[in-house]
Amino acid sequence: MSAWRLTSIASPRSARLKAPVMSLYQVQKLIYELNRSPEHRQRFVADRAAVLATYELTAEELQAIEQPDIGLMYVMGVNGQLLMHYAALRGFEWDAYIKAMRDGLAQHGAVRTGLYVAAGSLS
Amino acid sequence: MSAWRLTSIASPRSARLKAPVMSLYQVQKLIYELNRSPEHRQRFVADRAAVLATYELTAEELQAIEQPDIGLMYVMGVNGQLLMHYAALRGFEWDAYIKAMRDGLAQHGAVRTGLYVAAGSLS
C-alpha cells in the first residue's frame, strides 16, 4: 500500500518507476480476514504461527502481531479501524487499547505511513 | 441473486416486496472460492461434504455439485465463466464439458435463470 498523500505529488517519472513493495498491506489483510471470519479467528487462536505463515510479513511485523505490540502496529501505519478490532481480539479493554497507541508513539516515534502521520499533532 | 433482466421491468411495488431468496448465489460463490484458492480446492478434494456444508444449498444444488451434473448446473443458471472451471476441476475435457451442457439442456429443459435463458435459440 502506497503511503497516504492528500494529493499526489507530481513526482518525477523515475521516482514512480521503483516504488518499494510494502508488506503493511499484508498486516492489514490479516486483520481484515480475522474480523470477517470466526473460523479464521479460531484457526488463529489455535495455531497462530500457521496462520501467520500464509501472509508475507517482515520480522518486525511478525513480532508486533505475535506479542502483540499494538503501539508498534499503530506506528507502522495499520489503519485504526482494523487495529481496534485486533486489540479487542487480543484482550485489550478500551482504555488499555488507547494507552497502547500512546505508549507506542512514545516508544517507537511518529507514525511512519498512512493516515495518521500527522495525527496527534493537534492534541 | 435476482434473475437476469436486460432492463428492469417496472414491476408493481407489491412484487418487489417479496423477492425469493435464491441460493444460486451460494453455488457460484463456492466455485468462485475454489477458483481463487488452491487451499480451498485441496480441502474440497479431501473432504467435499465438509466444504459444502459451509454454503447454503438446496438438495438439488448439492446433488448437482456432488455428482457433478454439469448440465444441470448450467440449467440452474450457474454462470459459464465459473462453471467452466468447475468442470475442469472435476476432470471434464473441453468437448466433454460442452457436451455436458448440451445434454443438460436436453435432459433438464431450458436454462432457468441468469444470462443464458435465451441462449441456444440462435444455434
Added chain:
Amino acid sequence: MSLVFAGVVSHAPGITGRAQRAEPAARDRFYAALDRLRLEMEETRPDALIVVGAEHFANFFMNNMPSLCIGMSDHYEGPIEDEQWLAIKRRRIPGNAALSRVLIERVMQSCDVAYAEEWKFDHGIMVPLHFLTPRYDLPVIPVNINCQGPPLIPLHRAWAFGKALRDACDAIPERIALVGTGGISHWPATPDSGKINVEWDQQFLQRFLANDRTALLGYTDAQTHREAGQGGFEIRTFLSVAAATEGQTGQLYCYEPIPIFAVGCTVARMTVA
C-alpha cells in the same frame, strides 16, 4: 415524489458499546433525538430505508475498494464486530434485492457503483439501525461511500451520487427514506480518540442545514484532515444527503460532543421537497 424522508445521524461504535461511560444527560438527549427521528421517519410510512454509510473495512478492503457500493440482497447480517464490544446482538436484517436492482440501474446512468449481493454490516450501519429500526421490520438498502482508505472520490462526486440516488428514488413508486451517517470531526481509533472540533462541526452543520452547495463543495480533504481528523472524510455521506435534498434546508435535533463516543453526536432532518 417518492423520497419521503431524509436525515443524518452519527454512528460511532461507542454510542452503543460504551453507553454506560457517557455523561448521562448528554447521552440521553442524543438518544431522545434519535427516537424523535425514528418516529418522524415512521410517520412518513417508508417502504425501505437507504442508509448511506462509510464502512470501516468490514466488507471492503484494499483488494477491491469501491468508491460507491449499493447492496442488492434480500437480507443482510450484522454486526460483524464482537457483539459485546458493540453491545448489539448479531441478527439478520431485511433487504429488498429487486428494489435495489431498480435503484442501481438508475444510479448507474451517472455514477459507477459497485453492487453487493451480500454485506455484513459494521457499526457504521448497525448503530443507526439500532435506533431507527429497532424492530428490524423495514427493508434496508445499504449504500457505501469509501471514506476510509484513500484514494477517495472528490466531494463533487459524492454530490453527484446524492443527486443520482434522489433521481432513482423519484423514478419508482415506493416510498423511500434516506439516512446518511458519518463524521463530523473526529479522530476515531487513534490516540486522539475523543477529540472533537466543536467549532468546525458547528460551521459545517450550519452549511449543511442551509444546504449551501458551494460552501459544502468548498472543503478540501487536506483541510478536513488537518482540522477535523481522518474521520472528517465521512462528510461525504452528509453531502450525498444534501445533494438528494438540494434546494431544501434542514433542522438540527441534536449536537452533543460526547468524548467517550469519540464524536459530536448529531441528529438532523432535511426537508424533502
Added chain:
Amino acid sequence: MSLVFAGVVSHAPGITGRAQRAEPAARDRFYAALDRLRLEMEETRPDALIVVGAEHFANFFMNNMPSLCIGMSDHYEGPIEDEQWLAIKRRRIPGNAALSRVLIERVMQSCDVAYAEEWKFDHGIMVPLHFLTPRYDLPVIPVNINCQGPPLIPLHRAWAFGKALRDACDAIPERIALVGTGGISHWPATPDSGKINVEWDQQFLQRFLANDRTALLGYTDAQTHREAGQGGFEIRTFLSVAAATEGQTGQLYCYEPIPIFAVGCTVARMTVA
C-alpha cells in the same frame, strides 16, 4: 501527449489453451497480427501498459462487483486458471502502484472507480500479455469494466471512462500504451461456444475503426445479447479505447473467426492524436 499507443485484441482462453486445435493458417495469421501489434507498441517506447479488460469472476464476485476497477500494486499474479488448461505458466507481473495512484486520482474526478492493491489476472489479461509483453518487462496497470454480471454500466459510462483514462494519461509525463480486450460477438462457456456472428462483428468493427461515437453508443444490451451473445457485453472495453482516441480512426490488423477459440479473433490499432 502521453498516451502513445492504443489498440484492441481478443482474449479468449482457447487462443492459448486450445491452440493446437485451431485451423493452423488462420491461427498463424492471428498470432502474426498480435506480434505486429507488439512490435509497433514497443516502437512507441511505453513506460507502462494499461490493459482494459473484462474479467470473469477471478477477482470480482457479486459480493462486491465493481463497475470500474483499476489496479494499484507494484506486482500482480497470473494466470489464476489452471496452467495446463490455459497453457500459460503462472508468474508475477510487474505493476507500478505510484503511477496507478496518480491515474486513479485523476480518473476519480469523473468516474467512480474501485481500486485494487492485489489482483490475480485471469485469461482476460494474461492472454493479451502473453503476446504483447512476452518478457513481462513492461509494468502493467490492469483496469476492469464489469461486462459479466449484470447490472452493467451503460455504454455512455464506458465512453466517459475511456475519456477519463485519456485525460489522466495526458496529465502525466509517462508514456502510456492502452490496450482494450474483449468481445466481439461470442457465446463463451455455453453450449453455443464457437458460434460467431461474423456480419455483426464486421459492422461493429467498421464503426469502431471509424470511431463513430454515435453508432457505438447506439448499441443496446438487449440487442447485443440477442445478436452477439452475452460475450458481446464486452464491447465496453472497445468503447473505452474508442473514447480514449476520440476523433481518430483505426486500422484492422486481423479478423479471423476461429470457432475453437470461441471468438472472431481481432487485432486493431487506433491512431493516437
